[in-house]
Amino acid sequence: MIPFKNIKTIFFDYDGTLHNSIKIYGPAFRKAYAYLVRLGAAEQRDWSDREISYWLGFNPQEMWKTFMPGLDDDIRNKCSTMIREEMRALTESGAPELYEGAIETLKYLKGRGYRLVFISNCRIIYRDCHRELFCLGDFFEELACSEEYNFIPKYEILSKIKDRYPEEMVIIGDRMQDIEAGKKNDIYTIGCSYGFPLEGELDEADLIINNIKKLKKYL
Template sequence: MKAVIFDFDGTLADTLPVCFYAFQAVFKEFDNLEINEKEIVAMFGPSETGIIKENLKNQNHDLAIERYYEKYREHHPQIVQDNQEINDLLNHLKSQGYKLGVVTGKGSRSLDISLEELQMQEMFDVIITGDDVTIPKPHPEGLNKALAMLGVQNHEAIFIGDSDADISAGKQANIYTIGVQWLPNFQTVQFTVQPNLTLNSIKEFHFVLESQD
């Protein structure tokens, strides 16, 4: 194994609550619509820009998108906590010589905010956001791009994610795919597409790494 590729929201950072907050604020302000977390998750796939353009009835999409990012940045420090276990895992992987990647449906603006807030800007060798693909997960386009940019074959990498879309994308890219439920908030409770492995804690992943040595 040469590379570890991660999803972001719900996998590397407990950012789902701030995503929900920002979307709820936008739909309330522009459509006067109360939406719950389940309804928001059902919209996931495209980036935030795509979600707003596809689902907001109010046609002032540009202002709504800007409001989303305002809310996301404003409330990120209060809602998203730094996770030392995640930081230690990423540092350990880098120290062992693994190439690290992120393939996320997030747009680059919100990802940059989160990477800055969590001081992860220099951690990854490749980042593919929802702005970088034509077809979002569960399509494997993003993963295939990441593999090419990392210079590794699919059998030399693993992909880690928390949603059915992640697992499906990983399987379609023929990458060993791990489904995780190791943060307080994650997307999928029961995977409908079965990952190669399901983990409930970061400590369990360390055991998997030790078995590779």
């Protein structure tokens, strides 16, 4: 049995772990892709939410390097800005949705005395909009995002901030980047199968949960 009873600090991924991010990322991705089609830089096709969700968990640089590595820098930057602005507009309109039980679970964990830390491969403006919309500052004592660290890998960000907090630690997330971050920092990992993982991505997690509220059982 993993000694979760000794945990003092919990690092939370955001998209796919607390936030059902396809609700805003899907429309933004499709808008940018339609722009690429108009330019003749991409072929017309329909994208399912499941296909688009593959890119959730990547920082913007990783996403474009993998998705369309040969794209002209100016076009890539235009598309990245388009996605960012569309997601911002949707956020400001109140479109984002947290998973059912997410706030309830955060309140429970904070009430139990855990140190909660947000760590996400997102931009500063995205983090700030969601912090305001969902009052995330009421739960997290730090909200770290990849743009603040020049989009270095999540495991490197975690290595830079973890010493600020007491051991023992656990990181919770739905993608390979989260499990990798935990393994490379000798931190327990909890994988979230209800998010956007591909088959096998969570195989190395110390524990897998299928609902955010299941954290109450272990923490």
